[in-house]
Amino acid sequence: MRPIYYVDEAGLARLLEAVEADEVFAAVRRDRGIEYCNLRARPDETLALREPRPAASPKAFLQPVRERVAVYSAAGVDADRSCPACSRRVLVGLRACDLKAVEYLDKVFREGDFKDPFYEARRESDVLISVDCVAVHENCFCTAVGGSPFAEAGFDLNVTPLDDGYLVEVGSDQGQALLDRAGDALREASEAEQRERQERRAASVQQLHEQTGGWRVSDRIQEALLSKDDAQGWGEQTTACVECAACTFICPTCHCFYLYDQAGGEAEFERIRTWDSCILGDYHRMAGPVGAKPSPRPGLRTRLANRLLHKYAYSPEQYGMLGCTGCGRCIEACYGGIDIRQVLKEIDR
């Protein structure tokens, strides 16, 4: 097992300054809440690692909202401009649920017959520094979907905020190399500090249990969802949903995208990849005569059902894991006030 280190507040800042990177995106406190901010551009921002998870997941770093994936002309594809170009980047403040989502996205984009070279390049080069949740958001329910508020794998470094200072656990050689550059800021953690880490982790788990009332998404959820009649039972949600797709855009595992072509330079075209959402009516729509555009899921209720089915019934078959990390972000994002915990509880009775 790799050693666990102690670093004080100033030491952590020094560690992040010493990192060899073009961008260091860290969770910081802003007036409107916790957000990721590039410390290289704004070195005076205050790290917010003791707060609940940020409202946005780090998904957009790995899979940007909009990205050019190819440039071509009538003569053919421009190879040099149709491949990934990454900056050296460190992401600081990812939660255990975020790492779970990265694990999920890895399965989508890095496995199978075709790999996504853009995602792949970012995953190869990005350094991930996660942080234990010592404060839990009221919408968090990671323990109900098999998660926990602290990470045990998937990070380069993991940070546990203590009352005074932080403990840092190394998860990879890349993480170790990072620590080596800030060597004098660190010392091995004492037993008492490691005990405090255990206590803080246990306290967060306890709070989550209280918050969820011990509720867990059961193994029956797949069957329950599939047996739910498509034409019935989605009425309440259908009335509340305003089809804004915020739930899918805020979700750390939702990864649907759309490719479209546009004019680039003179006699040149670009292929752009942009986020898309299964909630939107045009998402599945096929070509057809005006007025008769066929869609396999024309009704909102079938699209809402498909989203839940994908998260809790199809993903286990496709990727061996749920498509939900219990981060609860979709709950605060929903304009219609749909609470996915309530929806699941009603289905999974």
Added chain:
Amino acid sequence: MTQAVEANPYAPQVARLSRVIEETPTIKTFCFDLEEPLQFRAGQFVQLGVPGLGEGPFTPSSSPLEPAHLEVTVLRTGEVTDRLHRMEAGDACTLRGPYGKGFPIEKLEGKDVLVVGGGVGLAPLRALIYKLLSMTDRLGRVAIKNGARETAELLFRRQYEAWASRDSVSLEITIDKPEPSWDGHVGVVTTLLDKLPQEIDIAGCYAFTCGPEIMLKFVTQKLLEQGLTPEQIYLSMNRRMSCGVGKCGRCNIGPYYLCKDGPDICYAKIKDYPNVFP
């Protein structure tokens, strides 16, 4: 192409049309003579597009045995296909693929094969028919059933005679409504399946069908009524796809992505999931 671009599944190659064949008032076949042959299995699809406008998933209608000469048969029905239909020999198209699994040819050894097409649905099935015709000595009987709205919309009519000239191959054509000049069968394509048990070995055959989804629904129902099991029925379903490689999400039926696990998918796999048919 360089290795970097080959590793980018979203980057198209640019291919120039060598010929455009007007098949029917609404359907054209786009032909390419490719420098680098596009090796595909019957049923696999390509993303064919108009530079700067976009692309769509189409299963080639040409023979997988002639990969340097690619043909894609397209119904004019939307923005991209409308622009495609206005293109001529020499014009540049975007092209990538092949994607998907293709028809399970390996299962057909010694079996009877039923092919049911409707409208432009005969296009992907023609790639299968070419393949089947190349291996008739290893197959049982091959029954081809094809339907169209009207005679003017019958696809690949020039080839029917050649297909049906083989001893082990039968071909039946129908149109939806009577026409003065037509003395053939009239009725939807499912009406050609009434005498199926006299034509092929129901228990040991495989059926492949492609057409409008509503037709797939009724063909599937009919085949089940005739005693085929869901395992024997393959549906060719090119729903809306964007990436073509199982990542963008939109073409799912249950946990399967039609682009990756299809587009020719066994009915047994999907039948218990929602939104299979309209």
